[in-house]
Amino acid sequence: MDVTTPDQPTTTATPIDPAEASFDIVARQESTEAAVADLRSDLDRVKARIGRAARPALGTGDEAAPEVKGFVDGYLRRGATQEIKSITAGVPGDGGYAVPRQIDAAIARQLTEISPIRAIAQVVQTGSADYRKLVTLGGTASGWVSENAGRPETATPNFSEIAPPTGELYANPAASQAMLDDAGFDLESWLASEIGQEFARAEGAAFVNGSGVNQPRGFLAAPMTEEFDEDRPFGTLQYIASGDADGFGAEPDAMLIDLVHSLKAGHRQGASFVMNSATLAEVRKLKTANGAFLWQPGMVDGQPDRLLGYPVVEAEDMPDIAAGTCPIAFGNFRHGYLIAERSATQVLRDPFTNKPFVHFYATKRVGGQVLDSNAIKLLKIAV
Incomplete structure (x- = not known):
């Protein structure tokens, strides 16, 4: 039995030019070599970065933080005003220059490790010294009713205001100009440690026994x-x-x-x-x-x-x-x-009061009070 099929289009294979094929192979080889070169360049940069991290720091801090380098090298070491960097809301007219973010974080770690009350209490960051908090004395009253009964008004809870007494906590460590000129002196770590020790000693006593006059009121x-x-x-x-x-x-x-x-x-x-x-x-x-x-x-x-x-x-x-x-x-x-505190620690450089020593006057407002x-x-x- 003869079967007749409709005509179908005929596909004709296009012959590949040997010259074009060779050019395509060369292009792919060049692309591969470029990718390998990029990988080697990235590897060299990683090795260089690891090598720099393995070497001890010489007091200038993280190279990727220019505001810290300018603050430490320019202001703390030499007092050069054109190098002052500020990354917080503090301004020179407020009595000092805001500490760069990395140094302020180091001070906070020192306080947590040394002052035990700070580690277990509730700590809030404030933008000003006048911090207030409302506390409810008992919850809202409630009652049981049937499906069709009326809903009488329930009692409203009373409130009490908490306003922790605050004071200005300060530390005033000093370093000789020779120490500041020494590139091997880690000024950033030294300053954070000194300020942290002084702040922790003073506030630890205030959180327990503070009178509430220009300082926190201790729980005792x-x-x-x-x-x-x-x-x-x-x-x-x-x-x-x-x-x-x-x-x-x-x-x-x-x-x-x-x-x-x-x-x-x-x-x-x-x-x-x-x-x-x-x-x-x-x-x-x-x-x-x-x-x-x-x-x-x-x-x-x-x-x-x-x-x-x-x-x-x-x-x-x-x-x-x-x-x-x-x-x-x-x-x-x-x-x-x-515990209520302003988040920014301020540092004022004083090279004139006690020459040849340079004083670093650091201040921070801290308050505290029994909450419940x-x-x-x-x-x-x-x-």
Whole structure:
């Protein structure tokens, strides 16, 4: 049987010119060689960068941060005003020049490592010294109703205002001009370390015992009473008496348990003990009635030691064990204590007051106050 199919177009292969094919091969080879050259150039730049990173810095800081290099080399070392760089809102007319971002970050790290209260409290950055915060005293009231019943108005919560007292924290380290002229002297690290040490020492004491006059008001400077949370006024801390006029009493384990459970369950999530090293030495010797130590050392590297399951923070500004003192605090300091500070540290270079030394006058405004008086409890040495 014959089958007739419609005519279909015929495809004819175009012959490839050998000359054009050879030119195409050469072009691809040249493109490949160019790509390899680019890769080798990138590798050389990476090796050079690694080599520079392996060498010790000579005080000028990161090469990719020109504002830091100009500030350190131009202003801190030589006092040249044409090299001043500023990356914050601070201006020379405000009494100094804002520290470059990298140096200010280094100071903040020093403060966190040295000042223990700063590490566990609530810290807010402010644009001015006048910082205020509203706190609600109890939540909004509610009620139960049936499907068709009316909805009467509920009570409105009361508010209280928190305005942490602030003061100007300052440090005034000095360096000789010969040190500044030495290229091997790491001025940036030295300045951050000196300022950090001075700031941490001063603010650590103020956060615990500060009077509130031109400085933060410490939590031990707040009013104290034995009344429970529902009975005492806002801003007043509750203390638990030790049961002995000079020490911890006959049942120290029961005393510490009472201290822990005087704090509401919501605040106990994230709570910690705060005491100095002398008090800690006595606490580590305490035992329960069956002879077990109350102290639990950290089992993992980097994990804090614990007392009754809660971490212990050593703050040397806490008082020693003595009649009438509060050597131990327990609470959630992130809920209970507020630190308000201006974010920019300012530095003023003074080469004239004490020649041949150059002083670096650094200032920073810091405030602090008890935020929630229900979140911090105190142990008082009293009957």
